[in-house]
Amino acid sequence: MESSKLLKQGRNFRLLEDDELPQLLDFLATYLPESLKFHQTLLTYMRNKVWEFYFYVANDWPNDPVCLHFPGMTLSCHGLLYESFGVFCPNERLECLRLLHEEDILIDWSKPLYINFVHSKIAEELMRLYEGRGIVEQVLGDVWACEEPEKTEQMSDDEIIDDVEVQVLPLRAEHAEGIHELYPANDMECHELFLRLIKNLSAAGVFANGSLAAWMVQSYYGAMFSMQTRPEFRRKGYGTKLARFMTKRVAENGYKPFVVIRPENEASQSLYKKLGFCKLYTLVRMSFVPHESSHISSSGFLNDDLADALVSKLDLGRHHLVHHLDALDVNLHKSNGSTTTSTSSSEFTHTTLLRPIDEQPEDAGNADSNVGLSLASA
Numbered sequence: 001m002e003s004s005k006l007l008k009q010g011r012n013f014r015l016l017e018d019d020e021l022p023q024l025l026d027f028l029a030t031y032l033p034e035s036l037k038f039h040q041t042l043l044t045y046m047r048n049k050v051w052e053f054y055f056y057v058a059n060d061w062p063n064d065p066v067c068l069h070f071p072g073m074t075l076s077c078h079g080l081l082y083e084s085f086g087v088f089c090p091n092e093r094l095e096c097l098r099l100l101h102e103e104d105i106l107i108d109w110s111k112p113l114y115i116n117f118v119h120s121k122i123a124e125e126l127m128r129l130y131e132g133r134g135i136v137e138q139v140l141g142d143v144w145a146c147e148e149p150e151k152t153e154q155m156s157d158d159e160i161i162d163d164v165e166v167q168v169l170p171l172r173a174e175h176a177e178g179i180h181e182l183y184p185a186n187d188m189e190c191h192e193l194f195l196r197l198i199k200n201l202s203a204a205g206v207f208a209n210g211s212l213a214a215w216m217v218q219s220y221y222g223a224m225f226s227m228q229t230r231p232e233f234r235r236k237g238y239g240t241k242l243a244r245f246m247t248k249r250v251a252e253n254g255y256k257p258f259v260v261i262r263p264e265n266e267a268s269q270s271l272y273k274k275l276g277f278c279k280l281y282t283l284v285r286m287s288f289v290p291h292e293s294s295h296i297s298s299s300g301f302l303n304d305d306l307a308d309a310l311v312s313k314l315d316l317g318r319h320h321l322v323h324h325l326d327a328l329d330v331n332l333h334k335s336n337g338s339t340t341t342s343t344s345s346s347e348f349t350h351t352t353l354l355r356p357i358d359e360q361p362e363d364a365g366n367a368d369s370n371v372g373l374s375l376a377s378a
Contacts, residue, residue, distance in 0.1 A: 006054065006081065010106035012099040013056040013068060021046055024055060027062055031090055033145060033256070033280050037117055038088040040222025040255055041069060048200035050220040051193075054081075056106070064096045065089060070106070072116035074193060074220070082106050084114035087122060094125045101129040109133065112293055115286045117141060117221075117260065123284035134290035141260035141285070144269070144277040149251035152244045152275045164208045166238070168245040171203040171215060179215055182228060202249040206238040214238040216246050222255050243275055 008015045016024060021042065028039040045053050051074055058064035072084035085107070089097055100107070107113065115126065120140075127136050146152065171179075176194040183194075194217065197203055201218040206229075213233035219225040224246045229238055247257040260283060261268045269279075 007106060010056070010103050012059055012103050013066075013106060014059055016055045016057060021055060024057065024067060027065070028067075028088065031088075033143075034091060034119060035088050036143065036145065036256060036258060036280075037221050037223070037283065038067065038069070038086055041086065041220060043255065044201065044220050044222060050196050050200050058096065058099055064099060065093050066096050066099055068100070068106075072114060077112065077114070082108070083111065084116065086116040087118055087126075089122055091119065091121045094121060097122065097125050097129065100126070109288075110290055110292060112290070113288045115288070117283035117285045120282040120284050123286060126286065130288055134288060134293070137287045137289070139285040140263055141283045142263055142269075143258055143280045143283055144261055144272050145256055145258040145280050146247055146251070146272075146275065146277045148276055149247045149257050152247045165210075166213075166241070167207045168204055168241050169207055170249075171198045171205050171217070173198055175205060175212060175215070178212065179217075179228075182230070183226070202246055202253055202255075204242060204245050204249065206233075206242050208233055208236075208238075214242050216242050218246070218250055218255070222250075222258070224250060224257060224259050239271060240274065243271060247275060 006015070025039065025042055025046065028035040028042065032039060041053065042055065044050050045055075053069045053071070056068040056070070058066045061067065066087065066089045069086045070082055070084070072086045077083070087097075087100060101109075109130075115123075118126075123138070130136060173195055176191060176198055180191045180194050197217045197219070201220075202224075203215070203217040205215040206213045212230075213236075214227070214229040216227040217225055224243070227239060227242060250257045257277075258280075259268070259272060259277065261272070263282070
């Protein structure tokens with residue numbers, strides 16, 4: 001099955017109509033904060049339709065409490081609707097994920113699949129069900145959420161002695177191009193996405209003497225995402241100002257402020273602890289590559305299909321794209337100290353190696369440098 005045609009019925013799952021989405025939202029709300037990412041993905045969709053998603057539930061839902069959304073990310077390797085997905089299932093009902101394992105109409109398990117950030121317990125069960133089929137690669141991120149966003153306004157900034165007029169203001173559409181140019185994964189994200197986020201969700205910038213010095217946007221999945229500071233403005237406390245502003249703004253707009261931070265990123269953890277954020281649990285993002293697709297590189301999926309899809313989607317030169325992704329893969333091997341490999345029979349799992357095209361946890365060398373090196377989607 002390699003079709004982007006919308007299917008209303010799978011073997012074990014059915015497409016929800018728009019008038020059924022409020023029921024799904026209520027269902028997910030009963031499992032907060034466990035369901036936070038899926039819940040807010042649905043909420044941003046219902047309010048703003050920042051990106052086009054399709055939501056499915058098990059045929060016997062809610063007795064079988066499994067729900068999916070396709071695609072799982074804004075741009076997947078081959079641009080197919082059903083090759084990436086998000087999934088939620090309560091941790092006490094993980095046995096119901098067998099329905100996903102048995103789904104052969106919506107999901108083609110003989111092809112590479114990309115599963116967006118899911119609760120670590122869901123990830124463990126999916127990997128167990130996939131055992132023996134092929135390669136699994138993972139990226140880990142910890143969910144940090146703010147329970148009392150109103151208190152962030154009461155926390156003082158570190159005093160910076162600087163003869164500069166500093167303001168934190170909402171971003172405008174005219175800022176999208178500049179943000180996209182400095183975005184670490186701008187070869188994998190289109191300008192249009194930032195326009196949509198700035199237009200529909202919370203987005204703010206720190207302006208120093210009128211110049212945009214740092215910025216942050218809210219993602220389609222609700223999280224505060226992609227904080228970046230221009231090099232000449234780093235270590236001035238702008239990251240804290242920006243995170244405080246966005247925390248308040250996201251909460252005022254009816255969302256729960258949260259970020260996804262790499263487990264080893266102590267700088268970002270420190271910044272958000274200062275603002276009253278607490279770690280809730282770990283998310284895992286996975287790519288499944290069956291043994292019959294072993295011709296695809298497990299360290300980046302850089303094959304002709306991927307390159308052609310991205311060149312077509314983003315109007316890039318093919319040589320430029322291949323050069324960028326090759327460099328990205330080399331840098332990951334050199335710099336990512338948390339990459340681990342474990343082998344079990346004919347299967348192995350890579351952790352924090354694959355960088356498919358979508359969002360990445362907050363990542364920083366320090367709290368006011370490039371805090372949001374993103375896998376792509378906001």
